[in-house]
Amino acid sequence: MFWFVVATLPTVTEPHVQSEVGPLHSVLLHRPGTELKRLTPRNSDQLLFDAIPWVDRAQEEHDAFAEVLRSRGVEVLLLRDVLTDALQDTRARAAAVLTGVDELKLGADIADTLRSHLSSVDDAALAEILIAGMTFEELPAAEGQSLVRRMHHPHDFAIEPLPNLLFTRDSSVWVGDRVAIAALAMPARRRESALTDLIYAYHPRFSHSARAYGAHSAPVEGGDVLLLAPGVVAIGVGERTTPAGAESFARSVFADDLAHTVLAVPIEQTRASMHLDTVCTMVDRDAVVMYPAIQDSLRAYTLRPAGDELKVSGPTPFLTAAAEAMEIDHLRVIDTGLDPVTAEREQWEDGNNTLALAPGVVVAYERNAETNARLEEAGIEVLRISGSELGSGRGGPRCMSCPITRAPLPEIT
Numbered sequence: 001m002f003w004f005v006v007a008t009l010p011t012v013t014e015p016h017v018q019s020e021v022g023p024l025h026s027v028l029l030h031r032p033g034t035e036l037k038r039l040t041p042r043n044s045d046q047l048l049f050d051a052i053p054w055v056d057r058a059q060e061e062h063d064a065f066a067e068v069l070r071s072r073g074v075e076v077l078l079l080r081d082v083l084t085d086a087l088q089d090t091r092a093r094a095a096a097v098l099t100g101v102d103e104l105k106l107g108a109d110i111a112d113t114l115r116s117h118l119s120s121v122d123d124a125a126l127a128e129i130l131i132a133g134m135t136f137e138e139l140p141a142a143e144g145q146s147l148v149r150r151m152h153h154p155h156d157f158a159i160e161p162l163p164n165l166l167f168t169r170d171s172s173v174w175v176g177d178r179v180a181i182a183a184l185a186m187p188a189r190r191r192e193s194a195l196t197d198l199i200y201a202y203h204p205r206f207s208h209s210a211r212a213y214g215a216h217s218a219p220v221e222g223g224d225v226l227l228l229a230p231g232v233v234a235i236g237v238g239e240r241t242t243p244a245g246a247e248s249f250a251r252s253v254f255a256d257d258l259a260h261t262v263l264a265v266p267i268e269q270t271r272a273s274m275h276l277d278t279v280c281t282m283v284d285r286d287a288v289v290m291y292p293a294i295q296d297s298l299r300a301y302t303l304r305p306a307g308d309e310l311k312v313s314g315p316t317p318f319l320t321a322a323a324e325a326m327e328i329d330h331l332r333v334i335d336t337g338l339d340p341v342t343a344e345r346e347q348w349e350d351g352n353n354t355l356a357l358a359p360g361v362v363v364a365y366e367r368n369a370e371t372n373a374r375l376e377e378a379g380i381e382v383l384r385i386s387g388s389e390l391g392s393g394r395g396g397p398r399c400m401s402c403p404i405t406r407a408p409l410p411e412i413t
């Protein structure tokens with residue numbers, strides 16, 4: 001006689017991320033849309049883009065990126081869809097209307113008109129306005145002509161667009177089973193975390209998830225947070241994440257028992273290295289790809305909990321501090337052996353910004369041919385995507401993805 005045991009598998013995978021390379025199950029992406037069409041040569045600097053993307057092509061590239069992930073069994077959640085779903089909750093809608101309208105900028109009359117307009121549109125339209133923004137000429141018609149309306153150019157933004165929402169890595173980050181909503185440093189990005197906050201607070205899939213870093217406001221951006229191993233978090237400190245942000249993030253993950261060591265890693269405050277993940281990402285459980293120019297100079301302060309206090313030591317070389325915290329002999333750096341000019345070109349085009357789908361399997365921009373070839377020589381499987389338009393905002397596959405669930409790392413036998 002045979003007994004069949006039917007395992008009841010959960011229909012959705014619970015959020016949980018402990019590492020950079022555990023098999024990826026669920027990820028949050030944002031398919032770019034109208035917000036990219038708002039970019040002009042006059043506003044692109046302020047909106048943190050280095051070129052004006054060809055939007056249709058950027059969407060094709062993004063669809064292909066999502067398809068690569070799906071073809072490897074990853075569940076892709078699109079930010080616009082989950083935001084629209086979250087807005088079904090009336091509390092979410094009320095909060096969304098408040099976050100979208102800046103009364104100081106618009107004055108009381110326009111703010112009132114805009115709030116009632118936003119309250120009257122359906123969930124999808126509200127999500128679209130929150131993402132794509134709104135110009136003065138798109139404002140709902142109102143009686144009379146206020147000074148604010150008359151003095152603003154019709155193409156000025158009444159609600160700023162969010163072109164950098166494409167980089168879902170930065171506005172929220174999962175550590176273990178908790179999500180931290182990032183406090184973003186650049187004015188052009190601040191409203192992004194209001195949207196991720198709404199999603200995680202009101203989408204039925206996430207509304208029961210606990211928060212990390214809840215009550216803090218010092219900037220930490222997800223692109224600076226690398227989960228080197230279960231219990232070990234590296235935080236880049238530079239143009240975006242501040243020392244105060246890194247310190248309070250460390251206190252928060254220690255208090256919640258999510259980590260035993262945090263490495264605060266100073267990085268150069270330049271556009272080319274605005275986040276730690278622009279110069280270093282993990283490609284295997286014990287290996288990183290790293291911009292060769294910083295390999296010898298990268299250092300880290302080691303933070304550990306000491307009762308209610310923090311014990312800070314260092315700085316010491318990053319690779320040594322990381323290996324020690326990860327309890328491995330050596331954190332391998334894939335030897336790209338690139339000449340400095342090629343290395344600088346490929347770093348700028350996000351060659352070091354790979355997204356791991358599993359240990360030794362990464363998604364990378366195809367244009368970084370030399371870096372990718374060296375990764376393959378080192379035994380890493382590289383899934384290439386094209387990013388000529390997507391990359392114009394200075395972000396690669398890692399920046400464009402927020403992992404929500406990764407399986408635990410398989411034991412090494």
Ligand SMILES: NC(=[NH2+])NCCC[C@H](N)C(=O)O
Pocket residue numbers: 047048049164167169170186189222223224274275277278393394395396398399
């Ligand atoms: N995790 C990352 N490296 N994100 C890239 C963000 C790029 C974006 N244009 C910004 O300047 O904020």
